[in-house]
Amino acid sequence: MPLKNGSPAPKSITAWTQASWNDPLYLLSRLGRQCTKMFAEALEDLQLKPRHVSVLRYVSLREGASQRDLVEGLWSDSSSVVSLLDYVTELGLAERRPNPNDRRAYALFLTKKGYQVLAEAEQISERVTQNFFSRLSEEQLDQLRELLQTVTATSPDDV
Amino acid sequence: MPLKNGSPAPKSITAWTQASWNDPLYLLSRLGRQCTKMFAEALEDLQLKPRHVSVLRYVSLREGASQRDLVEGLWSDSSSVVSLLDYVTELGLAERRPNPNDRRAYALFLTKKGYQVLAEAEQISERVTQNFFSRLSEEQLDQLRELLQTVTATSPDDV
């Protein structure tokens, strides 16, 4: 039986899911966890988690960034960033170099291997994206992306 | 500077966010965590977490359900369901009654207070929804809901 908003829930969906079927908060929360999990599984061969890919991405786009920059960029906290960087550094993907202008801070760089692994991770990301959103047409995926961008840009915490 | 797909990233967005600005996987994952956190904070006065609201919702729509039903419906596992139910039961919101047809299983019900608190939680959910998606028009929110429904219905794990 169709509900007030949106499409009727497919038969395969459980009664519970029907209850939350029109709740965008629930849908977003659930899909967020689900796609993170899927991405994490696809990354296993690279010994990386999605958060590590975020670190590599960030550093690749802002060579010489400090850990403080990472904290703000990753929507994270300083102690988490320490261990994320410890990890990718141990894998030989990133380096902490001294910052000549501020002896407290590091200047972060990817190694050659770091760039290679990041490229592989990005390919995996695209594969997972195609898989996860396979039921959407290209136009619909563009639409979804734009809507999510709009919400992201204006969420209370902001970015 | 506009990127290949989607809208250009707003000025307030950090360089890092620009990097992930067109990655629907990242957007979904980030917004999912963010809205869950926001909902959790709004629920503090009721002493509930989002997962507890899911439990109440589920039981309210399937009176007499077993814990096993909850496990499947909540995309969870049996031990988590035990503690979630312990919690809402201690708050006097739900009851475990014996199932007359199967002495291994419970039949779950909400108390009168459970229904009242669920109603309050649903109001809070609507408030958070309005707030979180405030930049979307009603039509856009409907669009987003339909897109998320489409993705949900067909994700590999399925429901």
Next chain:
DNA sequence: TATTGTTATACTCTATAACTATA
């Protein structure tokens, strides 16, 4: 006095496996 990075710690969530009582 404020900031960068580190360590220690604790709390929540999630996942697993072993167990009981019933079927």
Next chain:
DNA sequence: TATAGTTATAGAGTATAACAATA
């Protein structure tokens, strides 16, 4: 032999506060 529920436990993720070195 399989299923409903429980317990114990361990791992990941997150958050906080205290601290050292430097600004």
